[in-house]
Amino acid sequence: MKVIQQVNDLSSARHIILPFYQNEVDYQLISELTGIQGQPDFQGKFKQINTLPHVQGESILYLVGLGTSKDASLAHDAFRWISHKRNHAWKETITLYLDHLNHHLLFEAIYGLVLSKYQIGQHKTNGKHNNDFLNNEVQCKVYSKSFNQAVADEARATAKTVNAIKKLVDTPSNIKTPSYLAEWAEDSGSRFGFKTKILDKEALQKGGFEALLAVGQGSRFEPRLIQMEYRPSGTGDYPQLALVGKGITFDTGGLSIKPSNNMHYMKSDMGGAAAVMGALELISRLNLPVHVIGIVASAENAVDANSLKPGDVIGSYSGKTIEVIDTDAEGRLVLADAINYAVKEFNPEKVIDLATLTGSSVATLGHTAASMFSNHETMRSEMSAIGDRIHERVWPLPLYDDFKSDLHSDIADVSNYSGKPIAGAITAAKFLEVFTDDHPAWMHLDIAGTAFSDSAYAKMQSATGYGVRLLTEYVKTLIQS
Template sequence: MKVSYRSFTCSQGDIKVIYLFEDNLTFSKEEVNKHIVLANGRNLFNGKKGDLYTFTLDVNETIQTIILLGLGKEEDLTVDTIRKVTAKAIRKANELKVSTVFLRLPKTEVLQIEEMVKNATIAAQLAGYKFDRYKTNSKEENDLTVSIARCGLKEATPEIVSAIEEGNEVAKGIILARDLVNEPANVLYPETLAEEAVKAGKQNGFEVEVHGVEKIKELKMEAFYSVAKASEKEPKLIVMRYFGNPEQKGEILGLVGKGLTYDSGGYSIKPTSGMVDMKSDMGGAASVIGAMSIIANRQLKVNVVAVVAACENMISGGAYKPGDIIGSMAGKTIEIRNTDAEGRLTLVDAVNYVIEKENANEVIDLATLTGAALVALGDTTTAVVTNNDKFYGELKEASAYTGEKFWQLPSFDEYKEMVKSEIADLNNSPGRNAGTITAGLFIGEFVQNKPWLHLDIAGTAWADKKTDLTVKGGTGAPVHTLYELVKRRSK
């Protein structure tokens, strides 16, 4: 999809999208304003947030399609509203199979034009996303060109051009994460996931180093390898490095993404219905690859190292079993009570690696970790466990901008006791009670008191139904928030 800024004129076959506030339902052109008044009088369009109304005009003996978009009250306008209503309009345009859409943004003091342009660009790209590369009879993709303008501002300033570029890059990072999550496990496995990371690094300007099973053993990553060893697919330790602030070499943010390219549950095997979508169990890995791509491409003045311990959790005669006691890179022993609580085992070695070997002094781990996160917060909100309220505050500020929702769970000492074992240092599955909290706190045992955020994206990395900005499948959450958090540090 092509997005540009140009003076607001329309030609034959174009769709004009007009954004209107609930408290100002007027437009400069009389023929358009007449339809607005009529639609409002019949309660077809009131300008409330998300309202959409389509009509046609006879312009110079051609039909001109107009889409009215409601923004709600002007004082309540946010970039999240711009994204959501723009996505609605783009979906409608794709349904009508037009080639060109003009977005006429509102004139307002509430948001800067650059912010509106950037977020309209993000929405336009995401609303046009689909994953149908394996359908032999897939319909030809509609090639849509989107032009953005605002009344009273005919020419694009350098700041507006930069905003469109940033919007496109953010959308590309989110779409990369979506594509990786949506790929089936017979196509995307540890080796090919590593290849995708290498490809992204070359395209966006970050270094990628991939280690195989011998290096994993040499590093004594026994927790990671215990999960991986039953699969015929060799595990890969993927390390991505971007150093955009050499003046602050000691300030390194570690991103750790869960990279289970397929999870059968191991000997604690899942039912068939629970396995179908387990290609998505590497959603954390996909998100850190997507976020690294934007961070490096935008040349942010930060240092970030991302680590993915990629493997499959399968069954064989050599698989790890419930009741086993295994080691870890940190030297702590772990009692295995459930082989389907495998993600936390791979994560603890990856977290220890990014701290010990890459010198990260802060860590964010992301994982499709627990079904309990869905039970607690549904599919709209990411669960957070942290040891640092200031760090969490940064996340919340970034998410207030991106529209992605997060909620901090408690980490009382009583919960920490639950991950202790009577026969080893820790156990990997204390039971159903407080499952999301204890999973996070298990990882917290390996962060060495570094500022740390654990993001359980089990509910938000995958969608079972279409929304304005997502389709069924991988969502790309929380790539945008990770980028926004890092960007704010770069200023």
């Protein structure tokens, strides 16, 4: 039996969620379902909740506000919110009354409810909730004549993948090592149908991944390059996309050490890698007709007698030499090798890299949007439209050649840091551009502010799952073009 299914009556329903847009509340429908005459205190404001008895005695009706058109991209959060606030009273099965709304809300409702299943306290010894709804798979019935099983299944698969990625990002770095990420990718590939290839330290040395190795040389956990590849079943020419992710499992800053305040959050510095790994999993689950390569460069940036030092000159997979001005600008080093490898090894039509790369991006856009860099106008416009629609927003910043001089080195081909307290996200992007071999369709997303932040669902900062859905929706545009 499917965990999400259509029903044609409410006779067995015990917990019914009835959503409305603001100022579009059907009080007559509410009266029919509750037997209450008059208008309850409910206007449909975003995330507004009102709980009413149902006409069938023990049943409960939950009114949920969807807000106005400006809240459309966040509709799923209204359903996640009602679950967060009321699931202590829920039994295993809930019913969504969506007969008065379109199929778009079906996706958002299922997506939000399944997102609510993620509980951040995975390492609490008393962390198991005495609650069927939270402990088990979502059992959801949908009352709607326009119910679409495929839409419901996609929403569930998307949320389950995003939850898995949030759990991965929130995992502490004493557990989440580069080899742990590699094993995660292998397990995901075996379950959902994409190939993986892992390059260990010896293979990285033979392959010439000198920048990745240099970043990881101060850690007892050896670096890894994780290669994932999804090919659709059947024959034919499919669009090809390479996704590249920064996988720093913990970032002390190296010898250019970070302040201790908030350093514990640096377990999240593999948010770009997580987005790429999640996208490969979800694209595979949905069997999308696109050839996708995922490359993750993973290392721990630790402090040790063997650590990379400011002033060192290192090589790279591309053959270019790099003067290391700041060891805390390590993410761009591992990405330099990964991007160049993806371009040379696969010659993809398009390349997108994601990284929690700079504090400058956070200073510019806060936790509201990711910084987007690309000289490909169509990629920029498509990604912007997708981000606005699903509330994983991006905002374009320039790649002007004026910033090339900030990468000058007297003794190497390029330096990894300008030393200037300005335009940090831009100069980081210009550094990465050096290693793209002038690829005509490359995009860099600096997701430092969006992958890990404050939320209403945890007291400390935590993973958002940003990027999984954004990349998957972008892949769909390649199919349509």
